[in-house]
Amino acid sequence: MMIMEKVNNSLGIGQKKTLDRCLDFSHEKITIAPQQPCVFSCSDFWQHSEPLLDALKSASGDTLLPDLGGTYGWSVRYRQVEDYAGLGVETLADYIDAFRKGVVTLPYLRHISLNHTAKSIRHHIKDPVAFSPNWVTSPWLDRWGGPELFIGQAGTTFGHVHRDHLSVHVGFVQLEGEKEFILFPPDDEAYVYAFQGREFPYQDRATRVHYVDLNDYQQFPLLRMASPRRIVLRAGQALLMPANWWHTTYNLTDSVTYSIRIVNSTNIAECIGEDLAGVPRWWRKLIRNE
Ligand SMILES: O=C(O)CCC(=O)C(=O)O
Incomplete structure (x- = not known):
């Protein structure tokens, strides 16, 4: 819990923007990418x-x-x-x-x-309507869409602040427990110590800032300029995080989370562009047998 307190103090939770409200998107389709992360209730996700x-x-x-x-x-x-x-x-x-x-x-x-691993239970899962349209739910598009589970004890963290590959939107559903999300808008790129270098398309999607560093303004002074949002996602809630938001997480309690990447008309061009930008690198890797 030490780490948690440290970060809570540092983020000045309460001073900085927090998003911990529940919007009801359950009957709406998101046809235009939301500009902001949205939290909504989601009770019928697991159908077993x-x-x-x-x-x-x-x-x-x-x-x-x-x-x-x-x-x-x-x-x-x-x-x-x-x-x-x-x-x-x-x-x-x-x-x-x-x-x-x-x-x-x-x-x-x-x-x-x-x-x-878990394909035999996948059909018991019903993605919230707010995660649609999603064009990459087919298993053969797994590298893009890949639905996943995360199981973590209280006190575990994802670690480094990053943004997800390509330019996917990401949907999260909290199945058990509570998870803290720290989210930075895409415009905060200059303040989150992102790794430079475009040769490998995913390389510029990671940062040097770990969850435990979020208040380390001595080592990372530019963080003061950033505008992190804090969301606590509770069991029965879902989060829709728009493409290219920087983020990391911390499990406040024992926690089970589902996540899926979302691609549709709002981000398909960026996703294809970034995937293609990676092809030369993959070829070089193949040829050199790296
Ligand atoms: O659920 C988590 O702990 C974070 C997942 C995440 O950030 C990711 O998959 O990009």
């Missing part, structure tokens, strides 16, 4: 009598953690495997059991792909 984690455990519990499919090909990267050493947590079922019991401190399990 068992909680999602129980269904996930029955469907894919025996999957070894390093074998979990993620949108980028991984959920637990090779260098994260060592974080599990000595925890007695080897499979997804072990992780879910330990998460429920809360007796060991677990790494944040991120990017579990609903198109890979």
Whole structure:
């Protein structure tokens, strides 16, 4: 909780803009990209009598953690495997059991792909209408659209401030617990210490600022100029985050979140443009066998 207090104080929550309200978008289609993040209630997302984690455990519990499919090909990267050493947590079922019991401190399990690991439960999920139209829900467009699950104990954080790949809008649904989102508008790019360099299209989508640095004005003085918004997403709520918003998260309680990337007429041109910009790099990688 130390970290949380530190960041709360630093962000001057209450002085800076906060967005913690509930709009009802449940019957509206977003045909024009919203300029601001929107929070709304979402009660009929999971359409199964068992909680999602129980269904996930029955469907894919025996999957070894390093074998979990993620949108980028991984959920637990090779260098994260060592974080599990000595925890007695080897499979997804072990992780879910330990998460429920809360007796060991677990790494944040991120990017579990609903198109890979959890495809047999995907049909129990109904995306909020506000996440439509979405042209990339098909599993073969997974690299663009990839619906995912995030399971994290209280006190875990996504880490670095970043914006999502291409120029996708992102929909989040909070299934259990409470998650804090810190969001910076696209115009804050000059203040969030984004990595420079356009050769690799995703490289300019990450920053040097970690969640724990959000109040470190000595190391990151330009952060003072930024306009972060704080949202606490509670179970039963959804967040629609427009393309190119910088963001990071912190799990205030044990938390389970779904997310999906959204592409439609509002951002398809930017997404294709950025994907194509990456092709030369992929070719070079292939040729050099990097
Ligand atoms: O749910 C989270 O912790 C953050 C997810 C996220 O920022 C992302 O996938 O880009």
